[in-house]
Amino acid sequence: MHPYVVLNTRMIANLPLSRSDIALIRCVKPMGRRKTRKISVGTVEIGADAPIAVQSMTKTDTRDVEATLRQISSLVKSGCEIVRVAIPDDEAATAFGKIKRRTFVPLVADIHFNH
Secondary structure, eight states: TTTTOOOHHHHHHHHHHOOHHHHHHHHHHOOOOEEEEEEETTEEESEEEEEEOEEEEEEETTTHHHHHHHHHHHHHHHTOEEEEEOOOHHHHHHHHHHHHHHHOSSSSEEEEOOO
């Protein structure tokens, strides 16, 4: 049982949970959502009443296009819907364009340098 899953009482009654699982679930405060506008990141809608999108960030050197594409593929296979990629310099920015042309998942450039 994942410790961050919030379940209602009826769901708890129908699951084989340990006492510690139930105690943990009852301690978790139900989360609300702020009222926001819906926007699209590529084909993924976020905000307002859109379902929560799974996002992650690559840990590869973005200048290594093949390694970054492999990691993006792995993230997508794990359920990731939006991927952030670090852009520390001009060479990485050039590589980002190559990466974007070879993947379908929405990418977000996490820019770490100034012009």
